[in-house]
Amino acid sequence: MNDPAFARTRENGMEFGSITGSGKLLRTALGPMVFRAKDSKLTSRLVKVLAQVKNMDTVSARGSRNVADGLSSSTAVALLEGFDFNVKASLGSILNSIVTVDDATGTISIAEYNPLEQMRSPEGATHFSLQAGFLKIDFATGAFELSLSPEDVFALENNTVTPELIPAGVPTLAGTGMHLLLIEFFQEVNGSQYMLNNGSFNVLNLIKIS
Structure with a gap:
C-alpha cells in the first residue's frame, strides 16, 4: 500500500473510485427518470465520460482529480452535454426538431413539429409523453436537488405540437445545473x-449544463 513503485497505481485507483462515485450520484439524483430510459451499459458508459471530465481537472494533484473541478472546463462540459442515458434511443434518432433551454427557469421548449412525421416511435404506440428535469448537483459534497415539469401527453397523430415544459421550481442548491428531457411512449386501450415494454425508444438526454 505504501511502496513507491505503486504510487501511480494507487493514484489511479483513488481517481477511479471518485468518478464511479460521481456516476452513482448522478444516477441517484435523477431517480425515476433514469429508471424509465436507460440501457444495460449505462453505468460503464457514464463512467467513461466522467473519466474524461475528471482529466480536465487542472487544479487538483494527481490522484485527487475529480469531476467537480473538471467541470470548470468548458471542454469538459461539452463532453457531458448531450449524453444519452439510453444508447438505444438517442434524442437525435427519436425526435427531429429544435430543442432549446431557458437556463434561468429550466423551461425546455421544442419547436413546432408533427409527431407522425418527425418522431420515431415503437409499433403499437398511440401516445407519447414529454418531461423536463432541472437538476442542481454538487459532485464535491454529494448534495442534489431535482425539479420536474408535469408530464405532457400528446397523441401520435398527424397534427402539430409546440411543447413547453416548465419545471415546478428552480433548484436553490449551489452546484452544477443540468437540464434533461425525457420522452416515453404509450398505448391507449x-x-x-x-407503458410499452420496449426500452428501445424511451429517451433521456442531458440537453444542457449551466
Whole structure:
C-alpha cells in the first residue's frame, strides 16, 4: 500500500473510485427518470465520460482529480452535454426538431413539429409523453436537488405540437445545473394508457449544463 513503485497505481485507483462515485450520484439524483430510459451499459458508459471530465481537472494533484473541478472546463462540459442515458434511443434518432433551454427557469421548449412525421416511435404506440428535469448537483459534497415539469401527453397523430415544459421550481442548491428531457411512449386501450415494454425508444438526454 505504501511502496513507491505503486504510487501511480494507487493514484489511479483513488481517481477511479471518485468518478464511479460521481456516476452513482448522478444516477441517484435523477431517480425515476433514469429508471424509465436507460440501457444495460449505462453505468460503464457514464463512467467513461466522467473519466474524461475528471482529466480536465487542472487544479487538483494527481490522484485527487475529480469531476467537480473538471467541470470548470468548458471542454469538459461539452463532453457531458448531450449524453444519452439510453444508447438505444438517442434524442437525435427519436425526435427531429429544435430543442432549446431557458437556463434561468429550466423551461425546455421544442419547436413546432408533427409527431407522425418527425418522431420515431415503437409499433403499437398511440401516445407519447414529454418531461423536463432541472437538476442542481454538487459532485464535491454529494448534495442534489431535482425539479420536474408535469408530464405532457400528446397523441401520435398527424397534427402539430409546440411543447413547453416548465419545471415546478428552480433548484436553490449551489452546484452544477443540468437540464434533461425525457420522452416515453404509450398505448391507449379503452381510455387507459399503458407503458410499452420496449426500452428501445424511451429517451433521456442531458440537453444542457449551466
